Amino acid sequence: MSSTSPDFLSKTLSRVKPSPTIAVSNLAADLKAAGKDVIGLGAGEPDFDTPESIKEAGIAAINAGKTKYTSVDGIIELKQAICAKLERDNALSYAPDQVTVGTGGKQILYNALMATLNPGDEVIIPAPYWVSYPDMVLLAGGTPVPVAAGIETGFKMTPEQLEAAITPKTKWLIFNSPSNPTGAGYSASELKGLTDVLLRHPHVWVMTDDMYEHLVFDDFKFATPAEVEPALYERTLTCNGVSKAYAMTGWRIGYAAGPKPLIAAMRKIQSQSTSNPCSVSQWAAVEALNGPQEFLASNNEIFVRRRNLVVEMLNAAEGITCPKPEGAFYVYPDISGCLGKTTPAGTTIENDEQFATALLEETGVAVVFGAAFGLSPNFRVSYATSDDNLKEACTRIQNFCAALS
């Protein structure tokens, strides 16, 4: 038996698929390497640089020799900064021993699922969802239960849908607002509709992924479950991180606050996998949370301008309907009007994967197809790139759609 034969690999591996967003990036990179003029609208990260004061805090940490192991789930200074942030932004009171810090928001969610799921446990995931949720649930031995929240409800799950999805086996609801991939944000009253349902089902916990909290536009006000319904405090894990708002994706710092026994269980998992998150990044994150926050508003002005540009241009493309979302840096246009049509190169578009592949091959615009996020027929555009790139990409999409017959 060779070391790479299927028998050698774990059965766990067969439960999950590779990240489709990474697959799109790879295909785009291959085409670029072959000399094609490719515009990538697939990136899940801001195109801004990490703010100067945060970089300086990282450099200062290196110079001060803060380059050794730290306590497993975070230095006390960062936990205190997180507690202050939760109080300031979310009116939530947590003590440092109710907080855990990991290597990105992704590890935090993974730790929580690994620490709580047993075979047969169900996890409700509104679709479209961030690609990693169902696969992380599967890796942890649970069963993902997607609930389709389509364009007709603004890509938001209704209380009736949540009620219908809950069974005696439901352990978690994973909640994400503003959402990757749609940018949809739940208002406090929309969220209250969901938390009212959860009040009736005391065995269901909520894992809220607040990663895009600060990326909200117009008059939209961010809300998080334990703030909207304090009675859920004892069964809520509030997850967040510095990756998106502070343009710190490469620093890898995420965190969560919740009941002490759950936090301790997550710490135990982390202690046997990655130990502590990077010491230098933790000091940079202290500065991100405690330091000046003004750049958040100026970054958002840029994002609003780009969102408006993309929404307007995509709605002008034949066969595409593009709702205007409340936050994040994504839009999730519907391509129903393109299905059944044929591209100039001769591909008949039967689904969103074929649409995205033909768009990339025939125009050089890279987007991620909706099936990857569990809701079709759509594609995801990340507008975290320059206005010029966005205008050129949307023009190509308009021309591509106009040429379908």
Ligand SMILES: Cc1ncc(COP(=O)(O)O)c(C=O)c1O
């Ligand atoms: C909804 C959502 N949650 C979590 C993450 C992971 O963030 P991090 O880079 O901090 O691991 C992402 C990143 O794409 C995301 O979109």
